[in-house]
Amino acid sequence: xxxSFQPVSQRSRRRGAMNSTINITPLVxxxxxxxxxxxxxxxxxxxxxxxxxxxxxxxxxxxxxxEEPVIISMSKDQKLFIQxxxxxxxxxxxxxxxxxxxxxxxxxxxxxxxxxSYGQVxxxxxxxxxxxxxxxxxxxxxx
Numbered sequence: 157x158x159x160s161f162q163p164v165s166q167r168s169r170r171r172g173a174m175n176s177t178i179n180i181t182p183l184v185x186x187x188x189x190x191x192x193x194x195x196x197x198x199x200x201x202x203x204x205x206x207x208x209x210x211x212x213x214x215x216x217x218x219x220x221x222x223e224e225p226v227i228i229s230m231s232k233d234q235k236l237f238i239q240x241x242x243x244x245x246x247x248x249x250x251x252x253x254x255x256x257x258x259x260x261x262x263x264x265x266x267x268x269x270x271x272x273s274y275g276q277v278x279x280x281x282x283x284x285x286x287x288x289x290x291x292x293x294x295x296x297x298x299x
Contacts (some may be wrong), residue, residue, distance in 0.1 A: 213296035232269040235283040
């Protein structure tokens, strides 16, 4: 009789009962894959990826339009970039005028490093306006 006593778990396994434990290994695998995907994709989501130290503003943000904006960046050494492409002012104006001919209501966003003087930024905006590019907005960071 001493050998006939068995714990409940051993008796139920012999009869083919279902195992009710949760295997979390596939869940952990999926979560790790998603984490890697987001870690790789997050830096690529920055539109106009040129690193510029933006001035702070308490102004209300503009309404976001459905289309991707044209972003011009001015670095602290006054290099000009359209989106992520470095180009001199003359080439930048030609590219923007080509875009303007295709789309007359073209909106341009200007990102300028805060170390640049107000005059340098206004000179750039004036030069763009002189070339017929009048819908220019400044990009700032919120405090």
